[in-house]
Amino acid sequence: MVMRNFALVWLAVAAAVTAASGKDWKVIRFGVDPSYPPFESKAPSGELVGFDIDLGKALCAKLNARCEWVENDFDGMIPALRARKIDAVLSDMSVTEKRRQQIDFTDRISYSPTRMVAKAGSDLQPTAESLKGKSIGVEQGTVQETYGRTYLEPQGVKVISYQNQDQVYADLKSGRLDATLQDSIQAEYGFLKTPQGQGFAFAGPEIKDDKILGAAAAIGVRKTDGDLKEALNHALAELKKDGTYQKLAAKYFDLDPSAGPQP
Amino acid sequence: MIELLQQYWQQYLWGSPGHWSGLVVTLWLTVASVVLGFALALPLAIMRVSTRPWLAAPVWLFTYVFRGTPLYVQLLICYTGLYSLEAVRATPMLNAFFKDAFNCTLLAFTLNTAAYTTEIFAGAIKATPRGEVEAARAFGMSGFILYRRILLPSALRRALPAYSNEVILMLHATTLASTATITDLLKVARNAASDYYLPFVAYGLAALLYLAITLGLVWAFQRAERKWLAHLRPVRSDAGAPRSV
Numbered sequence: 459m460v461m462r463n464f465a466l467v468w469l470a471v472a473a474a475v476t477a478a479s480g481k482d483w484k485v486i487r488f489g490v491d492p493s494y495p496p497f498e499s500k501a502p503s504g505e506l507v508g509f510d511i512d513l514g515k516a517l518c519a520k521l522n523a524r525c526e527w528v529e530n531d532f533d534g535m536i537p538a539l540r541a542r543k544i545d546a547v548l549s550d551m552s553v554t555e556k557r558r559q560q561i562d563f564t565d566r567i568s569y570s571p572t573r574m575v576a577k578a579g580s581d582l583q584p585t586a587e588s589l590k591g592k593s594i595g596v597e598q599g600t601v602q603e604t605y606g607r608t609y610l611e612p613q614g615v616k617v618i619s620y621q622n623q624d625q626v627y628a629d630l631k632s633g634r635l636d637a638t639l640q641d642s643i644q645a646e647y648g649f650l651k652t653p654q655g656q657g658f659a660f661a662g663p664e665i666k667d668d669k670i671l672g673a674a675a676a677i678g679v680r681k682t683d684g685d686l687k688e689a690l691n692h693a694l695a696e697l698k699k700d701g702t703y704q705k706l707a708a709k710y711f712d713l714d715p716s717a718g719p720q721p
Numbered sequence: 722m723i724e725l726l727q728q729y730w731q732q733y734l735w736g737s738p739g740h741w742s743g744l745v746v747t748l749w750l751t752v753a754s755v756v757l758g759f760a761l762a763l764p765l766a767i768m769r770v771s772t773r774p775w776l777a778a779p780v781w782l783f784t785y786v787f788r789g790t791p792l793y794v795q796l797l798i799c800y801t802g803l804y805s806l807e808a809v810r811a812t813p814m815l816n817a818f819f820k821d822a823f824n825c826t827l828l829a830f831t832l833n834t835a836a837y838t839t840e841i842f843a844g845a846i847k848a849t850p851r852g853e854v855e856a857a858r859a860f861g862m863s864g865f866i867l868y869r870r871i872l873l874p875s876a877l878r879r880a881l882p883a884y885s886n887e888v889i890l891m892l893h894a895t896t897l898a899s900t901a902t903i904t905d906l907l908k909v910a911r912n913a914a915s916d917y918y919l920p921f922v923a924y925g926l927a928a929l930l931y932l933a934i935t936l937g938l939v940w941a942f943q944r945a946e947r948k949w950l951a952h953l954r955p956v957r958s959d960a961g962a963p964r965s966v
Contacts, residue, residue, distance in 0.1 A: 533915035540918070560918050599915040618822075618902045619912075625801070629902075632804045634820055 483686055485524045488514050489544035491532040493597075493622035494641075495648035496710040497550040497568075509710040510548045513567060516702050520693035531621060533599025536560050539680060546686065547678035550641060552601045554672040562683075563676040564690045568707075571673040572602055573642035575630065575649065576661035582637050583662040586613035592636040593618055595626040602639040605670045627654065637661060641675075643711060725917045726926075732909045733926060742904040744930055750895045750905060751934075753827055755888050758834035765835065766842035767868060780839065787836030792829065792894055799829040800901040826901045834891050841887060845880035846872055878949045885942035889935055906930055 490510065492500045498508040506527055518525040528544045535547045539561055550570075553563045574584040574594075582588050586609060593616040596603040606617035618635065620626045627649055629635045638645075642664065649655040665671060679687045697703040736742030741749075769780040787795065803809050804819045818824050849872055857871045899908035906927050914923035947954075 533911060534920070536918050537914065537920045598911065604916075620902060621900060628801055628805070632801075633810065634804070634822070 483521060483523050483545070483689060485526055486514075486518060486521070486686070487526040487528050487543075487545045488548040489528050489530045489535050489538055489546070490549045491535070491622070492529060493624045494550055494644050497641075497644060497648075498548075499648070509568070509706060510550060512706045512709070513697075513703070514548050516697055516706065517690060517693045520696055521689055531599070532597060535599070536678070539678060542680075545679070545683070546690070550644065550675045551678050552641075552672040553674050553676050554601055555669060556604075557678070561678045562681045562687055563678055564687055565694055566674040566676050567694065568643070568675045569673055570641045570643035570675065571664040571666070572605070572639060572671050573645060573664055574637050574639050574661045575645050575655075575658055576637040578657050578659040580637075580661055584637075584639070584665050585662075586610050586615060588662075589615040589637065592616065593634065595620060595629055595635040595638040597621075597623045597626055597640065600640070601671045602641075605665070605667060606639060608670060609667075623648075630658065639665075647711065722919060722922050725913055725919055725922055728916075729909065729913045729923075732904075732912070733906070733930065736904070740904075743906050743909045744934075746898075746904060747892070747895050747906040747931075748934065750827065750830065750898055750903070751888075751892045754830035754834050754895075755891055757827075757831040758838050758891075761831065761835040762838035762842055763873075765839040766846060769839055769843040770846050784836040784839050787833050788840065792833050793897055793900070795833055796826065796829040796897055796901055800825040822901045822903055826898045826903055830891070830894065830898075833894070834887065837887050838884065841880050841883045842876060845876035845883075848879060849875060881942065881946055881950060885938070885946075888942075889938055892931070892934055892938065 490498050490506065492498045492506055492508070494508075496508055497510045498506060501507045506529075511527070514525050514527075528538070530538050530544065532549060535544075535549060535551065536557065538544050539547055547561075548567075550568065551557070551563075553566070557563075574582070576582045582592065589610060591614060594606060594610065596606050596617060596619050598619040598621055603617070603619050606615070606619075611617045618629075620629070623640065623644070626635070626638050626640070630638050631654070642660070645660070650658060650660070666673075677690055679690070694703070731737070733743045735745040765780050765783070768776045769784070771777045799819075800822060804825070809815045809819055853871055853875065854867070857867050862870060895905055896907040898905045899911065904912075910923045910927035913926075914920040917923065
């Protein structure tokens with residue numbers, strides 16, 4: 459009896475392992491940090507909403523797969539992907555050289571450069587000279603954090619990182635922070651255009667930096683999962699062709715988030 | 722891994738002047754909150770055991786609230802909650818205090834550890850043998866002198882083992898500071914992990930450093946117990962004075 463149970467357990471384990479490494483993707487586990495509207499956030503009901511979520515669902519529908527959403531802090535996304543806790547990162551992750559050394563990316567899903575937000579009417583510029591002695595907030599693990607640590611902190615700017623983007627805005631509003639650095643679409647639709655963002659505005663132009671910031675976001679996948687990448691790319695191309703992608707984008711943004719140069 | 726060590730060893734240990742981080746910040750938070758908490762807990766414990774309800778009840782409420790809510794929630798209220806109130810920001814002194822993340826964190830930690838320490842000390846005071854108090858009263862001691870000469874020395878001795886636990890738990894609780902943007906040891910580990918994508922090495926290193934501090938604390942408290950609780954140590958019967966049988 460004991461032996462039989464033992465065998466059953468092994469069978470179950472073997473089945474699970476086979477399912478996890480199966481070549482046809484019946485289930486895709488997307489990692490998401492829902493503190494970044496309009497890309498991903500949580501409705502009061504607890505449901506995940508946003509552009510990335512809708513896009514993920516549309517991709518799953520095209521691939522006849524089931525979407526599973528795994529909430530994860532942004533800075534733990536790549537380790538979670540490599541540890542097979544998730545199969546793909548769909549969380550407005552910018553494509554950068556450094557991340558490319560760790561994981562692979564699909565074709566671009568949105569384009570949104572980095573911009574700084576500060577009190578409306580402030581004359582702060584996103585440069586080390588202008589920000590010297592000021593406190594700027596970034597989310598932990600983002601390209602904006604790396605940018606701040608690389609270019610601003612050595613010049614005497616206080617770069618403070620937070621677990622989630624919500625906390626960054628909370629401290630900007632309370633006055634602990636002089637400015638924040640984040641994705642411009644996120645800032646515009648997730649903060650400035652909401653009642654929360656009253657009295658705040660973009661400060662300075664888009665920050666251009668190909669090496670650290672990048673600008674295009676894509677879905678991150680493991681380097682060993684070439685088949686998943688191909689399947690997602692194929693589905694994405696179809697969504698763009700049949701107009702679903704444009705329809706979803708229009709639901710959340712005024713502009714076309716796929717505008718701009720290819721990564 | 723070598724690269725991570727080369728890049729981050731200094732941040733793990735002390736950072737740089739003006740940008741303190743890692744071990745130094747964790748130690749500073751622990752020591753400051755434990756010392757301030759001790760200073761608060763001593764008078765509070767005496768009030769707690771008082772027979773006068775107007776002295777004892779407020780302290781009971783204080784320890785009940787701070788031991789009955791998670792430290793994480795207390796920290797969030799201190800750091801995010803209070804500073805979001807217009808009244809706090811409009812008062813220059815409160816504004817200056819609560820704007821600084823370190824002050825908020827230290828306040829929450831100090832009040833929390835003070836609540837637990839108060840209960841530990843109050844329990845120890847209550848456990849004082851009646852005979853000791855009676856003898857002291859027979860010598861004409863009362864009030865302040867009774868506490869200073871008899872009650873506190875023996876109560877603090879008796880509280881030592883429980884208190885050492887509280888200090889070590891406080892060290893572990895400082896990891897919450899990173900949620901209030903303090904660059905303590907855990908925060909540096911998070912930075913290193915997200916920079917090099919080597920979470921095992923990054924967090925493992927932090928764990929080793931926490932272990933090292935705990936080891937130091939355990940050693941220090943053992944020495945203290947040997948010194949102040951010497952009368953409780955078992956004495957070998959063949960050592961010392963000859964038995965008078």
